[in-house]
Amino acid sequence: MPTQDAKERLELLQGTLDLLILRTLIFGSQHGQGIARAIQQTSQEELLVEHGALYPALQRLEERGWISAKWGVSANNRKARFYALTAAGRKQLVKETNKWKRLTGAIARILGPEEVG
C-alpha cells in the first residue's frame, strides 16, 4: 500500500528516468512493471514514476542499443517483455552516473550545507 499520496511525491527531472532504468537493470533482466516497482521501492516511494512514461523511455533505450528486450514469463507465470542491459548500456550507465554525481555535487555546493526550510 502506498504510504504517501501521489501529490507529495517528487516529480522526476527530465532525463533522469533513463538513468534510473539503466541502474535498475544492473541487477538482471526485468519487465516494465518490475522496473517501475523497483524504482519506487528503492527510492522509498519518494519518486513519482508515471508507468505510462516508462514504456516510451524503454523503447528509446532499446532503439539506441543500450537495452535489449525479449518476451518471457514472469515469476508468477505471466507473459511479459523482459529488458536486459547491453554492453553499450553498461558503458552509458557509468557515464550518466558520473555526470549525475557531478551535477548534484555542484548544485549541493551552491545550495550550501545547512538545511533549508
Next chain:
Amino acid sequence: MFGRKRNLDDFNSEIDAHLELEIERLREQGLSEDEARATARRSFGNVLQAEERFYESSRSLWWDHVWHDLRYALRMLRKSPGFTFVAVLTIALGIGATTAIFSIVDATLLHPLPYPQPEQLVSVVDDLPGVGARDVGMSVPEWHDLQRSGIFEYVSPQAFGSVNLTGSSQPERARFSAVAPNYFALLGGVKPELGDLFNPEDQTPGFTLEVVISDGLWKRAFAADPGILGKSLRLDNDLYHVVGVIPGDFHDAGQTTEERNTEVWASAGFAGAPAPPPLRKSHFLTGAIARIKPGLTIAAAQSRLDALVASLQKEFPEDYPLQSAWTVRLVPLKEAVVGNVRQSLILLLAAVGLVLLIGCVNVANLLLARASARGREMALRQALGAARKRLVSQLLTEGLLLSLVGGMAGLAILFWTKAFLLKILPDSLPRLNEVSVNWAVLLFALVASLLAGVIFGLAPALQASRPDLTLMLKQEGRSSTGSGEQARTRRVLVVTEFALSLVLMIAATLLLRSFWDLLNVQLGFNPQNVMAVRVWLPEPNDPETDIYRTPAQEAAFLHEIERRGRTLSGVEEVAVGDLAALPLGHGRDNLNPFPLIFEGLETPINQAPLVNASLVTPEYFHLLGTTLLRGRLFSESDNEKIPGVAVINEAFARTYWPNENPVGKRLKLPTPGDRSTLSWNTVIGVLADARTESLANSSVPQMYLSLYQRTAKDLAIFVRGRPDTAAMPVELREQVQSVNPELPVFGAQMLKETVSDSLSERRFSMEMVGLFALTALLLAGLGIYGVISYIVSARTHEIGIRLALGAQSPNILRMILRQGLGLAMAGAAAGLVCALIVSHFMAGLLYGVRPADPLTFAGVAVLLIGVALLACYIPARRAVRVDPLVALRHE
C-alpha cells in the same frame, strides 16, 4: 534489433501485460478486483499518450507523412485542373524533348562501340603535316610493319565501296568492304548466323574469293536460302563463294550509314592482283583499324608507334623525306566514328536543356502565384502548429508529383512519336541504328524530372513556409498580394527566363543565318532540272576480262549511252562523269585524289600536293552551266591518242600558278591504265570557281580530266531538261541495260536535292535549335504575362483609386507596360552577355556570320522585348478598363 521495427500491437500487449502484473500485485496487497484495476490504471497514466509517443518515435511515421503529403498534393492538383494541365504539359514537353536528344547523345557519344573491349580499338591515321596533308592512307609494307610491331593484336585495312552484284534476280549495287582476313577477329564477338567467318591466319596475297554477306542481303537477294553456303555470286564479274552470313544486328565500324550497313565483306592480302605491287610509296590503303594488345593503353601504344615511325624514317629515308614529317596517329575508334557530330549534338543537348530549365522557371512562377494565393492557408496551418519542415515537404511533394507526372507524360509522348522522331534524324548521323530508349535513357528522364521538380518546387516551398503570420492572417478575406520578397522572386524568375530565351534565340538565329547564307550562295553551276543516275562498271580482278578496260572501249559505251539518253522525250542534254564529278554528292570514299607534279618542280610523288580530279565527258561543262574563263574545254578529239589534257578551276590556278596564265602549263599525273608511272598533261582551260566540293567553301582547287582519256568505273549519268522525276530513272535504266544488261542503274537524284541534302545535318540542328528557341520564346512570353497579370490584379484597388482621382488611361497603361519593359530589358541585358559567351563556342558551326554578329544580337533582343510588351499589353489593357467603382469595392 535496429532494422526490425516493433509494431503497435506488440507495444499494446506489453502495456496490457504491465497492467495485469500491477493488478495482481495490488490484489495480493488486499485490494478488490475493481480497486486494483482502477489504481493500476491511475498509476499508469494516459495509455493513449504512451501509444502516441511510441508511434511518433517509429519510422513508419515518415511513410505516413509522405503518403499524407502525396494524397494532399493529388487533391490540390485535381482541384485546379487548369494549372495542373499547363504545368504538366510544360514539364512533359521539356522532359520529352530533353530525353529524346539525350537518347541520341547516349547512343552516339556515351555508349561504347558494340564490340568486346572497345577501348582497345583504334583507327590508324597517317598524316604528312610537313606538306599539309591529312589522312593520306597507308601502304601495304607499312601495314605489315604495324602488324609485326608487337603493339597490336590485329591490324586490318578497311576499304569501303560498292560492287556490282550479279547472279541474283536483278543486277544490283551492294555495299562492299575489302578487309584483312583478321577483320572479324579484330572487332571480336561476331558470331555468324550461318557458316563461318574468315580465317584470321589466311595468307592469300590477293582476294581470298570468299565472302561473308549480311543478313539483309541474304534475305533480299537470295530469299534467305538456307543452302547459301558455298554458293557462288559475281561481284564486278568475279566469282566468289559465300562462306558465312552475319546476323542482322551487326553493324560495321564505319563513319557513314553506308559504311556501317556494309553487305558484302571480302578478305584480301592487298599484295596480289588487283592491288598494285606492295611498294612502300604506294599509299593506296585508304584506312585501317587495329586492336591494341591487351594491357596497353592508347597513349602507351602511341609512344611505341612513334618510336617505330622514327626508326622506319631512318631505314627508308627516300620514302619518308624529313620535310613531309610523316606521322601515324591512333584515334579511338569511337572518336573516328562519331567525332564529327559531337559539337552539334552537345549544342542540341544544351539547347533542349535550356528549354527544360525555362519550363521549370515557368512552372516555378505558376507555383509561386498559387503559393501567394495559398499564403493564408499556410499561415493558418503554421499558426495551428504545423512544423515548417512539414510545410516545406508538403510543397516539395506537390512539386515532385507535378514533375514526375510531367516526366511520365513526356516519356509517353516520346514513345508515341518515336517512329516519327527517328525519321526526321538525318541519315548521316552515326550510330543512328543504336538509338533506343533504354534503361540509361529512362534513368536520365527520371533524374531530370526529379531535378526539375526540386528546382521549381523548392523556391515556392521555402517562400511560402516563411510567411509573416500576423500580416497574413490580418488580411482577412482580402486577396493576398503576397509578400514583397515573393514578388521579387517572381521578377527574378522572369528575368532569368528572358535571359535564357535570348541565348537560345540568338543561337538559333545564328544557325538560321548560316543555313540561309549557304542556301543562297552563288553555286557557280546550275542544278535546275538536272538529274543524275549512277551506273557502276564491273571491275574484275583479272583486267583481261574487263570489257571496259581501255578509254576507247569505255568511250564507245559512253557515246552509246549519251546517244540513247538524248532520244528520251524532254531530254535536252546528257553528259557522263565519274562519281567525283557529282556536285556535293560524294562521300569521302568517292574522292579521287591525284598527286600533282609540276613542270620545273620535280617533287617526289609522296610529297606532291593532292587535288581531287573529276573525269567527265565534254558535254558535262555546258550541262552544269559552269563558266569558262580562259582557254577551251574538252572536245571529242581529246581522246587517248593525244597527250593528256586538263581543265582546272580558278582556285587551282591561284594556288599553284599565282599571277601566271595557267593555260599551256604542264603537270605530271599518273598514266591512265598504269598508275605506277607518270605522264605529262597540259592545262587547256580555266573554269570559274564553283561550289561543287563544298557549299561552305568556293575555293577548293579542282581539276577535270577527260573521260575519253582515262577510264572510270563509278559513273554518273547527268540528264538535263525534264522536271518529271518519276519515269526518268526507269527509262534511263532500260536504255543502259539495253546496252549491257548486267549493269546496275541506281541512286537517281535531282541535283537540287543533292545540294539540299548536303545541308541535312545543318538543317537538322538548325530546325531543332529553332524549335527549341520558339518554345523558349513562348514560355518566356507566358511567364511575363503571368507576372504582369498578377501585378495588375494585385493593384486593381490602387488603379481604381488612381482612375477615380482623374488619372488618364494612357498613363496607367504606360505605368504597367514600363514594369514589363523593365523586366524584359533586364533579361535581355543578362541574356546578351551569356549569348556572347555561348556563341563563341558555336563558331565551328557557323557560316558567313560572325559569332558576335551585332545585327543578330540587336534584332533578337528587340524581338524579345517586343514579345514581352505584347504579353504585357493584354493585362495592362485590362487594368485601364477597370471600373473605378468596382475597383474600389474590390475587397
